[in-house]
Amino acid sequence: MIARLYRGEERIDALDPRDRGLAYGDGVFETVLVHHGEPVWWDEHLRRLERGCAVLGIRGPDRDFLRAEAGAMVAGCARGVLKLIVTRGIGERGYARSPDASPTLAMSLSDAPSAPPPQGLTLRWCETRLAIQPRLAGIKHLNRLEQVLARGEWSDPSIHEGLLCDTAGRVVSATSANLFVLRGGHWLTPSMADCGIAGTCRAWLLGNVPGAVETALSREEVESAGALVLCNAVRGILPVAALGERRWATRDATRALCLALARAEPAFAAVPLS
């Protein structure tokens, strides 16, 4: 892994232990697929980063600066994952913000994940529930203990992901991917208005797949759906083969979804279509 740190636009060698990212999770992050030396969906990631900074009142890094520095970092990378963390910077003890703090930027480049299983993902339901917090919903902030607890519920490597409900019992997402389910010929995905992260691949699907819409989903509606896929910006669309006792064979609608993404964004051409 390669890593670079900045305070404002100045390279630094080490994180300050007073960084509010460490103290309070006071920041946001992005996880970006790198393909042939280019960040995929770069504009969309930069926009979400800026939206997250705006929600938290963080003066985030300049977009051109970020483009230049990240671009230099990923230039020689055939395929990998670029992670950006932006925090409010150094703070004194206490929750009050120092208005003149320079934001901290941590950029790292790591290997792309291994290919997903060709037969599709095996999922479980998580017992951890996501709390309802509209003020923080949708953005990719650094307060991720709920996801850590949920992912800690299983260690069986044959389980690839876990689905989460909110404290009101509505289905939200997987621990690190959004969920779409096929019902009545439409791809449906939960709203991110109360909790969860509004993913970049999710946004692509909502914007580009006819009939793809947000709607409330119960556990029963997920289990009785005709097909399930997970999606995120690093792995694209991931067909689901099993959830608990329920099994799904890959359907034409799922293949069509994967093909549409691969045509629009060649970085995702290697999706499983078996």
Next chain:
Amino acid sequence: MIARLYRGEERIDALDPRDRGLAYGDGVFETVLVHHGEPVWWDEHLRRLERGCAVLGIRGPDRDFLRAEAGAMVAGCARGVLKLIVTRGIGERGYARSPDASPTLAMSLSDAPSAPPPQGLTLRWCETRLAIQPRLAGIKHLNRLEQVLARGEWSDPSIHEGLLCDTAGRVVSATSANLFVLRGGHWLTPSMADCGIAGTCRAWLLGNVPGAVETALSREEVESAGALVLCNAVRGILPVAALGERRWATRDATRALCLALARAEPAFAAVPLS
């Protein structure tokens, strides 16, 4: 400020940018008053730290090691604030835990806060609501964006603290202190079962003040109470003089509460009793 960092029991010079404390707020902290070279309520803080680590499944630092290292750091300090941060340590990308990661410990010693206003605190209601998450309630974990947002609601230095309700409308606490209200001759404080931090000074009051109990409180019940105090481990008991338009004169019951704490714990003898 003096700061020391450890990976496991080994001193390190700098935080790793892959630390899960930064990535996910995956850890806990304690803020401890230091008085005449000794951490005040040290056992209680160490116990809460261990409880928080247990909830998160973090293998925290050994208690004797922590006592020795923190003891050496605070030995010459007449009065200050010791902050401990314990994180799950370094992780690869993704929420799954590395079972063999050594925890990170960040210890820092800073100046004690200035004395509270002798006339009592002026409070406001915050618009930010605390999400209901029983899995994380009570412990002092590093996911504190709600408190950051709430504290960011005002910059007027004549407002000392803000009171928070949860998303169900029940009063919880201030941004960095617990709340007790005097009603019917009893000191009442909200439960920390759904959200909020179960403070060390709060625990002292519940354990040592006859009739002090947990109960649900509405905004109206707080505003119509005979007296309000905030409390935390660094500042002890802080009488409240105003909340929005409401004003309170300091009452004998409040003076008795402060005196009881000062008798039990001389580090808090300097409480305002005017």
